[in-house]
Amino acid sequence: MKALRIEGLGIRHDGRAMLRDVCLEVAEGESLCLIGASGGGKSLIAAAVAGLLPGCMEATGWIGLGPHRLRAADQRGLRALWHSRTCLLPQEPAQALAPLLPALSQLRLTPPWLDRAGALGWLARLGLDSRAAARLPFQLSGGMAQRLLAALVLRGQAPLLLADEPTKGLDPARRAELLALFATLRAEGRALLLITHDLAVPQALGGQIAVLEEGRIAECGPAESVLAAPRSAFARACVAADPRLWPARAPAAGGEEVARAEALAIGRGGRALAGPLDFSLHAGRMTALLGPSGIGKTTLGDTLLALAPPAAGRLCWLGRPLDTRLRQSLRTRFQKLHQDPTRVFPRQRPLGESLADLARLRPGTAPALPPLLERLGISPALLRRPPEAVSGGEAQRVALARLLALRPALLVADEPCSRLDPPTRRAALHLLRGLADAEGLGVLLITHDAAAARALADATLCLGPPGGGMAREG
Amino acid sequence: MGLSLARLLAARLAQAGLVALVVATLCFAALQALPGDLALRVAAARFGEDRVSAAMVEALRAEAGLDRPVLLQYGAWLADLARGRFGRSLVTGQPVLAEVAPRLGLTLRVGALGLLAALLLALPAGLAAGRRPGGWLDRGVAALAALLASAPSFALGGVLVVLLSVRLRWLPVAGDATPWHLVLPVVTLAAALAPGLARVARHGMAEAHGAYATQFARMRGVAPWRIGLRVVARPALVPVVAYLPVLAMQVTEGFIAIEMLFNLDGIGQLLIRSLMARDLPVVAALGLAFALLLGAATLLAELSLRAMDPRLRAGGATA
Numbered sequence: 193m194k195a196l197r198i199e200g201l202g203i204r205h206d207g208r209a210m211l212r213d214v215c216l217e218v219a220e221g222e223s224l225c226l227i228g229a230s231g232g233g234k235s236l237i238a239a240a241v242a243g244l245l246p247g248c249m250e251a252t253g254w255i256g257l258g259p260h261r262l263r264a265a266d267q268r269g270l271r272a273l274w275h276s277r278t279c280l281l282p283q284e285p286a287q288a289l290a291p292l293l294p295a296l297s298q299l300r301l302t303p304p305w306l307d308r309a310g311a312l313g314w315l316a317r318l319g320l321d322s323r324a325a326a327r328l329p330f331q332l333s334g335g336m337a338q339r340l341l342a343a344l345v346l347r348g349q350a351p352l353l354l355a356d357e358p359t360k361g362l363d364p365a366r367r368a369e370l371l372a373l374f375a376t377l378r379a380e381g382r383a384l385l386l387i388t389h390d391l392a393v394p395q396a397l398g399g400q401i402a403v404l405e406e407g408r409i410a411e412c413g414p415a416e417s418v419l420a421a422p423r424s425a426f427a428r429a430c431v432a433a434d435p436r437l438w439p440a441r442a443p444a445a446g447g448e449e450v451a452r453a454e455a456l457a458i459g460r461g462g463r464a465l466a467g468p469l470d471f472s473l474h475a476g477r478m479t480a481l482l483g484p485s486g487i488g489k490t491t492l493g494d495t496l497l498a499l500a501p502p503a504a505g506r507l508c509w510l511g512r513p514l515d516t517r518l519r520q521s522l523r524t525r526f527q528k529l530h531q532d533p534t535r536v537f538p539r540q541r542p543l544g545e546s547l548a549d550l551a552r553l554r555p556g557t558a559p560a561l562p563p564l565l566e567r568l569g570i571s572p573a574l575l576r577r578p579p580e581a582v583s584g585g586e587a588q589r590v591a592l593a594r595l596l597a598l599r600p601a602l603l604v605a606d607e608p609c610s611r612l613d614p615p616t617r618r619a620a621l622h623l624l625r626g627l628a629d630a631e632g633l634g635v636l637l638i639t640h641d642a643a644a645a646r647a648l649a650d651a652t653l654c655l656g657p658p659g660g661g662m663a664r665e666g
Numbered sequence: 667m668g669l670s671l672a673r674l675l676a677a678r679l680a681q682a683g684l685v686a687l688v689v690a691t692l693c694f695a696a697l698q699a700l701p702g703d704l705a706l707r708v709a710a711a712r713f714g715e716d717r718v719s720a721a722m723v724e725a726l727r728a729e730a731g732l733d734r735p736v737l738l739q740y741g742a743w744l745a746d747l748a749r750g751r752f753g754r755s756l757v758t759g760q761p762v763l764a765e766v767a768p769r770l771g772l773t774l775r776v777g778a779l780g781l782l783a784a785l786l787l788a789l790p791a792g793l794a795a796g797r798r799p800g801g802w803l804d805r806g807v808a809a810l811a812a813l814l815a816s817a818p819s820f821a822l823g824g825v826l827v828v829l830l831s832v833r834l835r836w837l838p839v840a841g842d843a844t845p846w847h848l849v850l851p852v853v854t855l856a857a858a859l860a861p862g863l864a865r866v867a868r869h870g871m872a873e874a875h876g877a878y879a880t881q882f883a884r885m886r887g888v889a890p891w892r893i894g895l896r897v898v899a900r901p902a903l904v905p906v907v908a909y910l911p912v913l914a915m916q917v918t919e920g921f922i923a924i925e926m927l928f929n930l931d932g933i934g935q936l937l938i939r940s941l942m943a944r945d946l947p948v949v950a951a952l953g954l955a956f957a958l959l960l961g962a963a964t965l966l967a968e969l970s971l972r973a974m975d976p977r978l979r980a981g982g983a984t985a
Contacts, residue, residue: 282878287878290879290896290901292900293897302888330977345886
């Protein structure tokens with residue numbers, strides 16, 4: 193019996209077809225990875241199966257879940273099958289765990305009833321000891337929260353598990369942990385539908401793969417054969433965008449020094465994270481910052497931008513020691529490109545209006561904008577839309593245009609591409625690289641993608657745990 | 667970096683002391699700065715407007731030390747306050763504490779009952795509304811809250827008196843002779859407090875109920891009543907507790923109008939009377955009492971919040 197059978201699913205929004213005639217099947221003990229362009233509607237498939245389609249969307253077609261067969265439009269009926277047939281794995285553990293309930297209580301909340309010792313046993317199976325069991329979610333590390341989530345899902349009975357971008361923002365070690373967990377779930381007879389733009393997921397898990405292109409399933413088959421010989425345009429572009437295939441380049445010579453750390457130690461909330469660190473960033477060079485999740489990469493970036501105070505040591509901007517005066521006068525030239533570009537713009541306000549605000553911040557930037565927008569491939573029509581109505585890649589370029597109009601000396605890009613599909617990611621990273629070369633921009637690229645860092649960066653910093661190798665340059 | 671409990675208490679006590687000093691100074695300065703002769707106003711209140719003579723005013727001025735330089739008066743008065751001496755009312759000659767204490771009891775009773783009634787009224791309504799944002803209940807509660815919030819206490823209280831006391835003769839008009847006398851003041855006060863409280867409870871509930879954690883618990887098959895109790899309740903009530911000091915402030919503002927309207931002899935009326943008569947010792951003592959009550963409410967809310975949400979203890983925002 194198939195755990196999931198999607199027959200002729202179509203989704204329309206505002207009279208426009210988002211999905212057309214999608215047919216997919218997943219048997220128990222099997223996995224299906226669905227890949228597609230960012231903003232191409234692949235998340236809608238998972239939402240439709242889970243009964244979480246927004247009310248403004250019209251669905252047609254049928255969804256079969258084990259012995260049940262429902263109209264896709266019957267979203268309420270699909271929600272009634274939560275727990276017994278379906279479970280949607282959350283993207284962010286931080287949001288999925290009840291914020292004020294200890295780990296053990298969260299587990300015991302899930303039926304059927306479990307005594308304390310039994311619950312501790314469950315957590316121990318996933319590597320959470322009794323100390324961790326007593327903690328609240330915010331006291332758990334990212335990896336522990338992920339494992340707690342896994343325990344919660346494992347306790348559930350649903351034969352079909354849906355996951356939307358499960359590996360987003362994970363470092364390689366935690367991604368491997370999660371993929372191992374998926375393999376375990378599959379081996380226990382669960383069916384998995386994974387929506388992802390991370391080709392490492394089907395590469396590691398195998399199983400089936402389906403490619404969504406312009407609202408249709410363009411290609412479907414065993415992961416090995418599709419990845420080896422992709423037929424659809426998107427799959428070919430994804431395979432070609434693998435950073436391991438990017439041509440190597442000679443390191444840039446680099447210009448003047450834009451920022452220097454001298455015995456710099458970083459900390460957050462009074463807790464020392466890393467240090468002392470000694471390194472410098474130069475104009476026209478791209479430096480990659482690698483390291484496991486939670487090690488303090490974002491904090492180091494914020495410290496370099498004077499958005500967070502250093503725990504110890506000294507920081508220089510453009511060769512001068514940083515003080516309040518210097519920070520104020522150079523503030524607009526030290527900028528950050530955020531992880532989620534759709535959230536750096538005020539909601540429901542056309543992007544063009546947010547860009548126009550720049551002229552007030554720094555007079556004289558307005559004339560520089562049109563050529564900049566043209567170079568970044570931003571059409572005027574895009575600027576009339578609010579941030580929630582553009583794709584992640586588009587928002588990323590508008591955010592970049594806003595930063596570049598301020599003529600920055602240093603740009604800290606904090607995992608700028610973790611939400612973009614592989615072809616868009618390649619375009620965005622090469623754009624950053626091109627800006628470093630053409631504009632003499634100093635770029636610090638915070639990333640988990642070691643292959644991309646190797647291909648594009650002139651230098652690499654690896655942030656390790658305190659006491660170990662702090663940072664090495666290579 | 668989280669504050670330890672001891673450091674929090676020490677910091678709040680120091681703040682309370684500072685606030686008390688500022689309030690006392692402001693009371694003193696305000697009464698001095700008001701136009702007109704202070705001694706004349708006090709004498710008029712003590713002996714009656716018609717019977718005051720210049721000799722009586724001068725005698726009172728000498729007796730109360732109002733002829734000394736202002737800074738000297740301020741210093742002597744602060745020194746007395748620091749030793750816990752509030753002095754005597756310039757008008758009645760009674761010790762200030764004897765004037766304030768019995769009236770404070772009445773005011774606190776009305777205030778506490780009003781707060782309780784507002785909680786009983788607004789909390790269930792707000793929480794129920796927040797379960798379905800945009801639903802008919804949510805819109806109804808929002809409309810009712812907007813209506814109540816835009817009706818000032820004196821107007822609403824007046825309408826209630828005309829309707830329930832004068833027309834229907836169900837309840838007494840004014841005074842505090844029996845518990846029945848307190849019904850209308852309590853209802854009027856609760857009506858002033860309820861709208862804000864209902865909105866805060868509604869937002870807290872909407873956020874907690876709409877959170878992904880709630881949906882994920884439903885997806886795991888957790889029973890709805892367990893979700894309500896274990897997953898939703900605490901996060902939903904955190905903003906309500908944080909709002910309590912604001913309510914306490916509304917209570918202090920509210921009972922001044924309410925005591926005038928229903929002729930309750932509480933500290934609201936006493937404050938108005940003392941202000942008219944420039945009775946500095948009484949005004950200052952009342953100012954201090956308000957400041958300390960509000961400080962206590964804030965501290966209580968803060969301690970409750972730390973117990974409810976340990977994230978606040980750890981220093982608040984986590985990424």
